[in-house]
Structure formats: C-alpha cells, structure tokens
Amino acid sequence: xxxxxxxxxxxxxxxxxxxxxxxxxxxxxxxxxxxxxxxxxxxxxxxxxxxxxxxxxxxxxxxxxxxxxxxxxxxxxxxxxxxxxxxxxxxxxxxxxxxxxxxxxxxxxxxxxxxxxxxxxxxxxxxxxxxxxxxxxxxxxxxxxxxxxxxxxxxxxxxxxxxxxxxxxxxxxxxxxxxxxxxxxxxxxxxxxxxxxxxxxxxxxxxxxxxxxxxxxxxxxxxxxxxxxxxxxxxxxxxx
Amino acid sequence: xxxxxxxxxxxxxxxxxxxxxxxxxxxxxxxxxxxxxxxxxxxxxxxxxxxxxxxxxxxxxxxxxxxxxxxxxxxxxxxxxxxxxxxxxxxxxxxxxxxxxxxxxxxxxxxxxxxxxxxxxxxxxxxxxxxxxxxxxxxxxxxxxxxxxxxxxxxxxxxxxxxxxxxxxxxxxxxxxxxxxxxxxxxxxxxxxxxxxxxxxxxxxxxxxxxxxxxxxxxxxxxxxxxxxxxxxxxxxxxxxxxxxxxxxxxxxxxxxxxxxxx
Numbered sequence: 494x495x496x497x498x499x500x501x502x503x504x505x506x507x508x509x510x511x512x513x514x515x516x517x518x519x520x521x522x523x524x525x526x527x528x529x530x531x532x533x534x535x536x537x538x539x540x541x542x543x544x545x546x547x548x549x550x551x552x553x554x555x556x557x558x559x560x561x562x563x564x565x566x567x568x569x570x571x572x573x574x575x576x577x578x579x580x581x582x583x584x585x586x587x588x589x590x591x592x593x594x595x596x597x598x599x600x601x602x603x604x605x606x607x608x609x610x611x612x613x614x615x616x617x618x619x620x621x622x623x624x625x626x627x628x629x630x631x632x633x634x635x636x637x638x639x640x641x642x643x644x645x646x647x648x649x650x651x652x653x654x655x656x657x658x659x660x661x662x663x664x665x666x667x668x669x670x671x672x673x674x675x676x677x678x679x680x681x682x683x684x685x686x687x688x689x690x691x692x693x694x695x696x697x698x699x700x701x702x703x704x705x706x707x708x709x710x711x712x713x714x715x716x717x718x719x720x721x722x723x724x725x726x727x728x729x730x731x732x733x
Numbered sequence: 734x735x736x737x738x739x740x741x742x743x744x745x746x747x748x749x750x751x752x753x754x755x756x757x758x759x760x761x762x763x764x765x766x767x768x769x770x771x772x773x774x775x776x777x778x779x780x781x782x783x784x785x786x787x788x789x790x791x792x793x794x795x796x797x798x799x800x801x802x803x804x805x806x807x808x809x810x811x812x813x814x815x816x817x818x819x820x821x822x823x824x825x826x827x828x829x830x831x832x833x834x835x836x837x838x839x840x841x842x843x844x845x846x847x848x849x850x851x852x853x854x855x856x857x858x859x860x861x862x863x864x865x866x867x868x869x870x871x872x873x874x875x876x877x878x879x880x881x882x883x884x885x886x887x888x889x890x891x892x893x894x895x896x897x898x899x900x901x902x903x904x905x906x907x908x909x910x911x912x913x914x915x916x917x918x919x920x921x922x923x924x925x926x927x928x929x930x931x932x933x934x935x936x937x938x939x940x941x942x943x944x945x946x947x948x949x950x951x952x953x954x955x956x957x958x959x960x961x962x963x964x965x966x967x968x969x970x971x972x973x974x975x976x977x978x979x980x981x982x983x984x985x986x987x988x989x990x991x992x993x994x995x996x
Contacts, residue, residue: 541833545987567735567835575826579747581754593743594834596735 802924899984
C-alpha cells in the first residue's frame with residue numbers, strides 16, 4: 494500500500510504539487526496520468542526521497558518515508574524514467590550491484606538474480622555487457638532488477654519512454670500481471686493506451702489531482718484519450 | 734536492517750571497474766605526473782636551488798622534491814574526476830539508483846568517496862614505482878608509511894570533489910572547476926616549490942600557499958614518504974577534510990539538495 498496525503502512542493506515561486514492525496518492499493522495497477530509538466534516527475538522524486546518537502550506525508554507499506562526512510566525505501570522498487578543500467582558492466586554485474594545496495598550478497602543474491610534472469614529469458618546472456626541489449630530488454634532488465642529485493646510497492650516513472658510499440662505493450666502487460674499477483678503498482682504515464690479500463694486512475698494536471706477512481710467509471714464509456722484531453726485542455730493549448 | 738558491507742564493497746568495486754574500463758583516464762592519470770617529473774623537473778632543476786629543509790637530511794634533486802607534490806596532484810585530479818563522474822551520474826540517472834538504496838545517504842556518499850580514494854592510491858603507487866625505475870627512490874619503509882597519508886589526503890580531496898559536485902548544476906560547467914579549483918590549488922602550494930622560496934617573491938602568495946589545504950596534503954605525504962610526521966599538516970588535512978565532508982553532506986541533503994532542480 495502506498496499512501497500520499499496532502500503533498501505540496503514548490504520550486505521557488507512555482508508550485509509543482511498542490512495538496513496531492515491518494516492511495517495505491519495492493520493488487521491494483523494504479524495509473525498516474527498527466528500531461529508533460531503536470532508534476533509527475535516531482536511526485537516521483539518525492540516518493541523516492543531524492544528530495545523532501547516539509548508539507549504532506551508519504552507512507553510506503555506502513556512506513557512513513559520521513560520518519561523511517563530506510564524501511565520505506567526497502568519496501569519500494571523503482572523503475573526510473575532515465576536509463577540507470579551501467580552499460581559497461583555485464584547484465585549480471587548490474588543486477589549484483591543493485592542487490593548489494595539492498596544488502597544482498599553471496600548465495601541469496603545469486604539465486605534471486607538467476608530467477609530474475611530466467612524471468613527475462615536472458616540467463617544465457619548474463620555475461621554480456623548491458624550495452625548489447627536493445628532498448629526493450631534494457632527496460633525489462635531494469636524492471637527485473639527493481640524486483641530483486643521483493644518490494645511491496647513498485648513505482649514506474651514513464652518506463653516506456655523511447656520504446657517501440659511492441660516493447661511498450663510487453664512491459665505494460667508484464668507490470669499488469671505483477672499487480673494481479675498482489676504488488677502495489679504506481680505507473681506514471683502520459684500515454685492513455687497503457688491504462689486498462691479496470692485500472693485505478695489518478696489524473697494529475699498543473700500539480701493538482703483532478704480525478705481519482707476506477708478508469709471505466711471515471712470515463713463513463715468515453716474513450717480514455719478523449720476524456721484525458723477534455724480534462725487537461727491539451728487540445729486547446731495545442732491549438733493556440 | 735540492511736547489511737552495509739555488501740553495499741560498501743559493491744560501490745567501491747563499481748568505481749574500480751569503471752576506472753579500469755576508462756583506459757584513457759588510466760593512461761592520462763599515469764602520464765600526467767610522469768611528464769611533470771621527467772620533463773618539467775628536468776628543465777627546472779638547474780633554475781631552482783633547494784636548501785636542506787625537513788624532512789630532507791641531505792641535498793636532494795628537484796625531481797625528488799616534487800615527487801610527493803605529484804602524488805598530491807594525482808589525488809587532486811582524481812578527486813575532481815570523481816566530482817565529474819558524480820555530476821555525470823546525476824544527469825544519467827545512476828545517481829538516483831544509488832540514492833534510493835535503503836541506506837543512510839552519508840554512508841552511500843562515504844562509500845563512493847572510499848572507492849575514489851582507493852583508485853587514487855593505486856595511481857600513486859603506480860607512479861612511485863615508475864619514478865623508482867627512473868632512479869627517484871625513497872626510504873623503503875616510506876612506501877609503507879606513505880599509505881595513511883595518501884588515504885587522508887585522498888579522502889580530503891575526494892570530499893572536496895564531492896562537495897563541488899553537489900553545487901555544479903550541469904556537466905558543461907565543469908571546465909570552470911578545472912580552472913578555478915585544480916590550477917590555483919596546485920600552483921599555490923608547496924608541490925612544486927618550497928614555501929620559503931615563495932616567500933622570497935611575495936609575502937601574500939606565501940600566505941595563500943600556507944593556508945591552502947592542498948599544501949598540507951602534500952606536506953603530509955612528503956613527511957610520510959620519509960617515515961616522518963608533520964603534525965601541522967595532519968591537523969590541517971583533517972580539519973579541511975572534515976569541512977569539505979560537511980559541505981558535501983549539506984549539498985546532498987534531501988531537504989535542501991540541489992538535485993531537486995536537475996533531477
């Protein structure tokens with residue numbers, strides 16, 4: 494479970510987030526939909542404690558991020574928007590590095606890494622440098638890496654940026670499956686085709702939460718793309 | 734409770750692997766001080782007369798004089814290289830991976846600092862071995878007693894690099910750091926000429942050199958290489974190291990860090 498309450502943040506005079514509150518529940522794929530500049534990246538930076546804010550509260554799997562940051566971070570898996578694989582290291586070295594950052598080493602780490610490589614069906618390529626992987630495989634590796642320490646909450650910050658349609662669909666499907674298996678998933682995106690009717694939806698625009706609920710109930714049968722555009726004035730902005 | 738040792742080991746190993754992969758950096762790190770030693774010093778030995786000053790007990794060649802200073806230079810460049818790679822990491826995203834590990838931030842940064850210092854020390858030893866091949870040798874025990882001095886000087890200069898990296902907004906601004914940190918620190922120190930020489934030409938420059946932490950890092954190394962200790966140099970290095978570390982921790986503090994602007 495991920496709970497955010499009354500979170501605000503500003504860069505100097507510019508308000509990036511304004512009183513954002515929501516809950517992402519276990520076993521649910523919660524999509525955080527918002528146009529570019531809506532405040533998604535700021536929200537993710539706060540959720541991952543890259544920086545902090547004096548207002549509002551974030552709780553990850555029952556741990557307050559401000560009071561018990563290490564327990565909260567240990568319960569969290571993150572796929573960042575930026576690529577974070579070290580391309581000069583092998584795939585296995587990349588996974589071992591991450592496992593060690595979470596205190597895992599030796600046999601325990603090796604077993605988990607092998608399992609992650611098997612899930613990706615790239616165990617035979619584990620000795621290759623990450624540079625040898627294509628964009629889709631790199632992302633899948635990052636996703637598998639984010640799960641090595643068995644987090645309860647998975648945060649994905651626009652993880653499909655730069656991928657082709659096929660790789661995008663594969664990753665989106667995979668994370669939906671993970672949510673069905675019981676993981677709490679928060680998935681930021683500005684692409685409506687990544688959101689399914691049964692997903693929970695949060696609409697973020699100009700730093701404020703504009704809508705929250707089950708996608709099909711919010712849209713009332715309207716295509717999500719049209720609903721999204723009508724709620725965010727993107728069409729109007731694009732036309733001016 | 735997350736075990737810290739695997740994380741420490743992994744961060745240090747990653748720094749070493751990264752250094753080994755960057756062959757140009759490895760080569761440049763070795764060639765730079767050797768050029769100073771074999772070319773610059775050869776030209777200057779005739780121009781500069783050195784008197785006997787501690788820790789030396791006899792007349793020494795100019796090459797012998799600048800060897801500890803060049804060890805300091807290796808550590809200084811290494812510290813700045815670390816700073817550069819931290820800014821690069823921040824732009825690329827791998828810094829996020831590091832800082833979201835469930836460990837105290839000071840510990841993660843300290844591990845990074847230790848990795849960088851370890852690489853700097855390896856370079857210093859490689860340099861001393863090559864210098865030895867060219868006939869510039871030191872008391873055998875000095876090669877051992879220099880180690881703690883290299884560790885302290887390396888940590889101090891690495892902490893400076895860490896502090897600087899937290900205040901640099903973009904990779905492009907890095908050339909300025911080279912001009913405004915490395916060169917003044919190096920030339921306004923006792924690395925290339927003893928301070929009394931500097932005093933002969935300018936009292937002001939002498940005082941700048943005398944308070945420059947890099948001078949004290951070099952003197953700490955110089956005395957250690959001759960199985961000797963300079964308490965003043967040790968004290969200065971520790972104080973400067975402490976200050977730079979505090980500055981770095983402040984710069985990377987999530988409540989006010991500069992990471993917030995650049996992501």
